[in-house]
Structure formats: structure tokens, C-alpha cells
Amino acid sequence: SQQGEEDPQALSIQEGENATMNCSYKTSINNLQWYRQNSGRGLVHLILIRSNEREKHSGRLRVTLDTSKKSSSLLITASRAADTASYFCATDGGGGNKLTFGTGTQLKVEL
Amino acid sequence: DTAVSQTPKYLVTQMGNDKSIKCEQNLGHDTMYWYKQDSKKFLKIMFSYNNKELIINETVPNRFSPKSPDKAHLNLHINSLELGDSAVYFCASSSNQLVNYGYTFGSGTRLTVV
Numbered sequence: 001s002q003q004g005e006e007d008p009q010a011l012s013i014q015e016g017e018n019a020t021m022n023c024s025y026k027t028s029i030n031n032l033q034w035y036r037q038n039s040g041r042g043l044v045h046l047i048l049i050r051s052n053e054r055e056k057h058s059g060r061l062r063v064t065l066d067t068s069k070k071s072s073s074l075l076i077t078a079s080r081a082a083d084t085a086s087y088f089c090a091t092d093g094g095g096g097n098k099l100t101f102g103t104g105t106q107l108k109v110e111l
Numbered sequence: 112d113t114a115v116s117q118t119p120k121y122l123v124t125q126m127g128n129d130k131s132i133k134c135e136q137n138l139g140h141d142t143m144y145w146y147k148q149d150s151k152k153f154l155k156i157m158f159s160y161n162n163k164e165l166i167i168n169e170t171v172p173n174r175f176s177p178k179s180p181d182k183a184h185l186n187l188h189i190n191s192l193e194l195g196d197s198a199v200y201f202c203a204s205s206s207n208q209l210v211n212y213g214y215t216f217g218s219g220t221r222l223t224v225v
Binding site: 033040041088097099100 | 115144146152153154155156159166167201203210211212213214215216217218219
């Protein structure tokens with residue numbers, strides 16, 4: 001299966017702290033994407049990093065990509081209670097026709 | 112304005128029934144998808160259509176039949192529903208030209224088969 005794995009499966013932190021989630025995948029890719037899913041809602045695209053990029057920033061989000069290790073990390077700085085959600089990485093498997101999602105990290109940010 | 116809208120949001124039905132879920136996108140995207148999310152939150156692609164043509168058909172029972180009347184709509188019909196079909200089904204769309212924007216997902220249809 002191409003499905004990636006994320007770790008940790010669950011993460012609980014205090015507001016203001018940083019949250020780091022990791023994603024590992026199995027095949028070659030053109031790009032890797034991160035999505036957020038609030039409880040009972042659809043997925044929302046956060047950020048995309050191409051296979052020739054090593055790091056990308058968007059607001060409080062920082063994504064790294066190591067294609068030699070087939071891994072990526074998502075860092076959320078200065079977390080807020082509103083960041084509480086599940087976070088998924090997704091890869092295009094090099095073909096671009098479909099995204100394969102990881103197993104997700106459930107983040108809880110407490111006040 | 113809802114970009115990707117699915118109906119119904121909730122669907123409770125008995126085993127053996129046939130049901131449909133509808134999806135529409137107003138983003139002008141070329142490609143639409145159906146994903147299934149199980150109780151452990153695993154997301155698995157089922158089908159993908161590009162400009163009304165089926166391009167991805169994962170290992171899905173043939174009780175599931177997608178239909179795309181035009182590139183803005185992708186419906187999912189399920190025959191002879193089984194308990195194991197209970198899940199949340201997500202429709203999504205993407206643009207071939209705007210790859211950096213990723214997929215846009217609908218809010219999901221929670222299907223419960225009893």
C-alpha cells in the first residue's frame with residue numbers, strides 16, 4: 001500500500017506551544033501536501049511542497065521535505081485552540097492523478 | 112458560495128437498499144473524486160473523473176457506480192447497501208492548471224447502514 005504513516009497518531013499541547021507532526025511515505029512523488037480536518041468537516045488544503053523543495057512557509061506553518069528519507073514534517077508555531085483538528089499528509093505518487101493520504105495526526109490544543 | 116457541495120449530509124438506510132449521493136463543484140475544476148473515510152479516519156480514493164471521463168477506479172465493489180453528467184457534477188450510486196459501506200464519503204475537485212492549490216473537499220456525507 002502506498003498509504004503513508006503519520007506520527008504521532010495523537011498530540012496534545014498547550015496553547016502557545018509549537019506542534020510538530022511527521023509523515024513518511026513509500027513511493028516517489030511530484031509533491032506532498034498537508035490538509036487539516038476539523039471534526040465532522042471536510043479536509044482543507046494547507047500547503048503544498050514540491051519534490052525539489054526542502055522547506056516552505058505559510059503563516060504559522062512550516063513544512064520540510066526530505067525525499068531521500070521519504071519523510072516530511074509540519075510545524076505549527078504558537079498554536080491556538082482553533083488549531084485543534086486532524087492533520088493529514090498526502091502524496092501524489094509521482095503520477096499526479098490521485099492523492100494518497102496518510103493516517104493522520106489528531107492535534108488537541110488546550111487553553 | 113459553497114465550492115464543493117454534497118447532498119445529503121447524513122444518510123441512514125437499511126441493508127439492501129440503493130442510494131445516491133450527489134456532488135457539485137462551482138470552481139471550474141477539471142477533475143472530481145470520491146473518497147471514503149472509515150471509522151479510523153483512513154481516507155481511500157474510490158473514483159476519479161477528468162472532464163467526465165473515468166480515470167481512476169480503485170478496487171471498489173461494482174455495487175458502487177459513479178456518474179458524471181458534466182464536469183461540474185459527480186454522483187455516486189450505491190446498490191444493495193451493506194453494513195460495511197457505513198463511512199463518510201467525500202467528494203473533492205482539483206484543477207489541472209492550479210496544482211498548487213491542492214484539492215477542494217466537500218463537507219462529506221455520513222452514510223449509516225443499519
